[in-house]
Amino acid sequence: MIESEVVIPTKYGSLPAFTACPSEAGPYPAVILFMDAPGIRDELRNMARRIAKHGYYCLLPDLYYRLGTLRFDVPRRNEAMSVLIRGAMSSLTNADVFDDTAGMIAFLDGQDQVSPGPMGAIGHCMSGPFVVSAAARLSRVAAVASLYGVNMVTDKPDSPHLIAGRIKGEVYAAFAEIDPSVPAGVVPEFKRALQDAGVAHNVEVVPGTHHGFCFAARNDYHPEAAEAVWHDIMDMFDRTLHEP
Numbered sequence: 001m002i003e004s005e006v007v008i009p010t011k012y013g014s015l016p017a018f019t020a021c022p023s024e025a026g027p028y029p030a031v032i033l034f035m036d037a038p039g040i041r042d043e044l045r046n047m048a049r050r051i052a053k054h055g056y057y058c059l060l061p062d063l064y065y066r067l068g069t070l071r072f073d074v075p076r077r078n079e080a081m082s083v084l085i086r087g088a089m090s091s092l093t094n095a096d097v098f099d100d101t102a103g104m105i106a107f108l109d110g111q112d113q114v115s116p117g118p119m120g121a122i123g124h125c126m127s128g129p130f131v132v133s134a135a136a137r138l139s140r141v142a143a144v145a146s147l148y149g150v151n152m153v154t155d156k157p158d159s160p161h162l163i164a165g166r167i168k169g170e171v172y173a174a175f176a177e178i179d180p181s182v183p184a185g186v187v188p189e190f191k192r193a194l195q196d197a198g199v200a201h202n203v204e205v206v207p208g209t210h211h212g213f214c215f216a217a218r219n220d221y222h223p224e225a226a227e228a229v230w231h232d233i234m235d236m237f238d239r240t241l242h243e244p
Contacts, residue, residue, distance in 0.1 A: 010103035017061040020052035027115035028057040029241035030108045034127035037089040038074045043217050054234050057114045064088050089126050094158045097130040118142035120237045132160035135167045142169040143240040145233045148176045148211045153186045161193035170200040172236050174229050179211040
């Protein structure tokens with residue numbers, strides 16, 4: 001496997017990112033792995049490596065770059081740290097991340113190991129809306145996965161459920177059964193928006209899970225559910241990101 005730390009130019013400055021891809025000759029479809037609120041850490045790098053092992057060029061961007069270099073010691077998380085994490089999370093908007101994504105795609109287009117065709121994206125937690133926004137505004141983003149996404153239904157004009165009609169690709173969304181950050185009614189409303197828009201989708205609530213169940217370092221890790229989710233995501237990417 002080939003790994004590297006890179007810096008991507010954006011309209012707001014230099015965005016650090018981690019990349020991973022197979023060592024064999026490519027090119028490979030690109031997948032952008034958007035971080036959750038606690039930010040860049042080895043757990044996310046390991047997810048990027050897993051995606052790369054499956055035959056993709058994975059890009060993991062540090063979305064907090066506007067705030068400097070933020071690193072949270074997540075295993076020691078307490079309320080004081082949570083306040084900082086929530087503050088960093090609230091600093092991002094769908095528009096900010098969309099602008100960043102344009103820079104990421106320009107970077108990916110310059111890599112010999114990246115194929116020029118359709119690409120995918122995965123978003124955990126706060127990044128659920130970011131991947132839906134990318135799918136709605138960039139036809140090249142052919143498949144996205146939102147895992148326990150928050151703010152998927154809001155009263156803002158860029159709410160994921162309101163822009164669903166612009167999505168041309170496929171959407172997979174897995175929500176936790178127990179998740180205080182996802183109010184009642186969000187999942188059916190988001191699913192209904194995709195159905196009404198004729199978007200190919202798979203929206204599910206995973207039984208017996210809590211928010212963050214795909215992260216092995218968390219107490220709420222659910223290995224069986226996490227593996228099932230990974231299988232569904234890779235199946236979607238394998239179907240949609242490889243041009244005939």
